[in-house]
Amino acid sequence: MPLLEITNLTKTYARPGGGMHRVLEVKAFTLEAGAQLALRGESGTGKTTFLNLIAGILAPDSGGIVLDGQDLARLGEAGRDRLRAETIGYIFQTFNLLQGHNALENVEFGMAFGRGVDRAHAESLLQRVGLGDKLGHFPRQLSTGQQQRVAVARALANRPQLVLADEPTGNLDRRHGRESLELIREVCRESGAALLLVSHDERVLAAFEHMQDFSAMNRAIATQ
Amino acid sequence: MMLFNLIYRSLRQHALSTVVTAASIALAAGLLLTVWVVKTQSQAVFAATNSGFDAVLGARGSKLQLVLNAIFHLEASPGNLAAAEVEAIRRHPAVRTAIPIAVGDNHQGWRIVGTPPSFFAVEYLPGKKYAVAASGKLFTAGTREAVVGAFAARRLGWKVGDTFQPYHGLAYDPRAKHEEVYTVVGLLEPTGTPVDRVVWIPLEGVQTMGGHDPRTASDVSAVLIQLRAPAAGLMLDMMINKQGNKLTFAYPIGAIVADLFNKISWADRVLTLIAWLVAAVAAGSVLVSIYNSMSARARDIAILRALGARRRTVFGAVVGEAAAIGLLGSAAGFAVFAGLAGFVASLIRAQTGVVLEPLQWNPVFWWGPVVFTGLAVLGGLVPAWKAYRVPVAETIAPVS
Numbered sequence: 001m002p003l004l005e006i007t008n009l010t011k012t013y014a015r016p017g018g019g020m021h022r023v024l025e026v027k028a029f030t031l032e033a034g035a036q037l038a039l040r041g042e043s044g045t046g047k048t049t050f051l052n053l054i055a056g057i058l059a060p061d062s063g064g065i066v067l068d069g070q071d072l073a074r075l076g077e078a079g080r081d082r083l084r085a086e087t088i089g090y091i092f093q094t095f096n097l098l099q100g101h102n103a104l105e106n107v108e109f110g111m112a113f114g115r116g117v118d119r120a121h122a123e124s125l126l127q128r129v130g131l132g133d134k135l136g137h138f139p140r141q142l143s144t145g146q147q148q149r150v151a152v153a154r155a156l157a158n159r160p161q162l163v164l165a166d167e168p169t170g171n172l173d174r175r176h177g178r179e180s181l182e183l184i185r186e187v188c189r190e191s192g193a194a195l196l197l198v199s200h201d202e203r204v205l206a207a208f209e210h211m212q213d214f215s216a217m218n219r220a221i222a223t224q
Numbered sequence: 225m226m227l228f229n230l231i232y233r234s235l236r237q238h239a240l241s242t243v244v245t246a247a248s249i250a251l252a253a254g255l256l257l258t259v260w261v262v263k264t265q266s267q268a269v270f271a272a273t274n275s276g277f278d279a280v281l282g283a284r285g286s287k288l289q290l291v292l293n294a295i296f297h298l299e300a301s302p303g304n305l306a307a308a309e310v311e312a313i314r315r316h317p318a319v320r321t322a323i324p325i326a327v328g329d330n331h332q333g334w335r336i337v338g339t340p341p342s343f344f345a346v347e348y349l350p351g352k353k354y355a356v357a358a359s360g361k362l363f364t365a366g367t368r369e370a371v372v373g374a375f376a377a378r379r380l381g382w383k384v385g386d387t388f389q390p391y392h393g394l395a396y397d398p399r400a401k402h403e404e405v406y407t408v409v410g411l412l413e414p415t416g417t418p419v420d421r422v423v424w425i426p427l428e429g430v431q432t433m434g435g436h437d438p439r440t441a442s443d444v445s446a447v448l449i450q451l452r453a454p455a456a457g458l459m460l461d462m463m464i465n466k467q468g469n470k471l472t473f474a475y476p477i478g479a480i481v482a483d484l485f486n487k488i489s490w491a492d493r494v495l496t497l498i499a500w501l502v503a504a505v506a507a508g509s510v511l512v513s514i515y516n517s518m519s520a521r522a523r524d525i526a527i528l529r530a531l532g533a534r535r536r537t538v539f540g541a542v543v544g545e546a547a548a549i550g551l552l553g554s555a556a557g558f559a560v561f562a563g564l565a566g567f568v569a570s571l572i573r574a575q576t577g578v579v580l581e582p583l584q585w586n587p588v589f590w591w592g593p594v595v596f597t598g599l600a601v602l603g604g605l606v607p608a609w610k611a612y613r614v615p616v617a618e619t620i621a622p623v624s
Contacts, residue, residue: 052617057530078534085532096527096620100237112226113532158532 001069003033003161003194004054009063011049024049025219033161036185036195038205041214045221047198050214051164054196055088056080068161085114089155089193091184093167095147097139103150104135110157125153129183145176149183156187163188165197169204181207230541231548241513242549249553252506253596254560256499260588262568263492265580267485271478273417273578275448276346279457279475281305281313281464282446287474288484294325294446295477296418296576297335300394301327302472304443309471313447318456321346324444326430331388333396334376336423338430340365346450348415360384360410365426371410375420375577382408392435403434416579503599506553510546510603518610525611526619539612546604547597554593
């Protein structure tokens with residue numbers, strides 16, 4: 001049984017001027033536990049919406065999202081929040097670190113709403129991403145690459161089964177992007193977490209053994 | 225634990241607005257506590273202040289004026305009593321003790337009261353008798369000796385052996401100095417009653433002071449009375465107030481003072497209303513301060529939600545922050561209260577001699593902070609609702 005199984009997933013947004021706009025229609029998608037898969041797609045093809053639906057941040061209009069045996073469509077918002085807190089790690093393009101909190105606290109927030117804070121684990125993760133000497137540093141005191149590492153450590157903090165990465169290297173230069181990508185893949189491999197990464201950057205996509213074209217997968221875009 | 229951490233971090237991150245908002249609550253709480261404590265305690269203390277007597281007999285007039293004059297040493301005397309009237313009440317079988325006092329002079333505004341030495345033998349509070357500080361003694365009847373209340377002595381800087389000349393009238397007029405020279409022979413230990421504000425001299429001293437009308441040399445201003453039984457007070461009230469038309473029998477003293485507070489209760493209500501209005505403004509300041517920061521916080525809230533925080537968690541964090549500001553403000557309010565109430569108490573003591581103890585336990589000490597924290601929580605509900613409704617996906621964009 002796959003870790004993630006999606007069937008007939010649709011999502012529609014209301015247009016600002018009125019009317020509805022379907023942004024996502026995915027017939028079928030699966031991801032095995034521990035697998036690493038990249039999805040290719042240009043900006044505006046619904047990749048972030050797809051990840052947000054998997055993370056339970058958004059609720060689908062129809063279709064099923066079964067993650068670790070639980071159908072997100074049948075869970076209420078609180079249930080999806082809990083599943084996200086316990087099962088998913090999320091790496092955002094803009095890192096989304098909490099600016100008023102230091103690196104260690106940011107990582108602790110990654111586990112706070114799930115099984116609880118484990119400071120030793122948070123520290124070991126920061127050690128792993130090479131920031132063992134910057135636990136007390138606030139995001140503004142870190143370079144962009146270091147902030148990305150904190151975001152990676154935070155995504156792994158709750159010992160997730162699935163890590164979602166949304167253009168994780170989009171804000172990094174080529175060298176730091178490559179290093180960051182290697183780090184993400186390594187720590188996911190080490191922890192046994194599956195990785196689902198979306199990007200439009202061919203260099204990033206080329207690093208993956210398994211890649212799918214999201215633009216083709218998303219019928220709402222493909223048929224336009 | 226994480227909720228407390230969120231609250232603490234947010235308070236720290238918005239330290240300036242936290243301090244300013246908590247300070248506004250502190251002022252409101254301090255004001256309310258002061259109004260409440262001074263009101264309840266002064267009513268209780270004033271109503272219980274009777275210098276150990278059950279009733280006051282004086283010239284026909286207001287009972288309140290009589291009590292204020294004879295017990296609190298405020299106000300002017302409503303008139304004089306003749307010696308025969310003093311003797312008549314002294315001999316009445318219902319009366320256990322009758323002690324005359326005479327007023328009409330002062331020293332630099334401090335009231336001089338004439339009374340026999342037996343006044344100081346009365347228990348001013350159950351089990352408490354007047355005491356003269358070491359190296360002093362009570363005055364002897366018919367002499368030009370004086371015993372000075374503790375507060376007056378301290379303010380006048382007097383010690384045993386000092387001399388002074390009385391001034392005519394109850395208000396200080398430097399031109400109205402009497403010729404007689406009195407010597408301080410004793411300083412009373414503090415009693416926390418209006419007695420502390422008085423310069424006491426023998427009864428005859430006031431009666432025969434130079435310049436006073438010799439025809440009234442045996443008159444007194446009032447007679448302080450202890451009854452043999454409370455029922456006798458009602459009987460004397462009937463006899464003197466309702467059947468007679470020459471004298472006033474003020475009984476019971478506590479009820480007359482309570483009546484005064486009833487008459488000025490509108491002032492209490494105004495002060496209390498002002499305190500509650502300040503409290504409402506403080507609650508509004510909590511609302512405004514947190515609400516204004518919500519736009520800046522929306523992203524943090526969305527990030528927390530993306531990390532798995534439930535809506536009710538972020539709602540609770542904002543409400544908890546408001547409650548924490550309310551608690552901080554209430555705690556600081558006690559400091560404001562201590563200063564403000566201390567000042568008011570010293571003012572009341574200086575004006576009346578009555579000692580309030582603002583720090584004595586009062587129920588407002590628990591319900592005040594609860595109410596202020598509750599008001600702060602109310603103020604936090606609106607921004608908390610805004611936090612509850614933060615759209616996660618839109619707020620943590622960009623979208624790819």
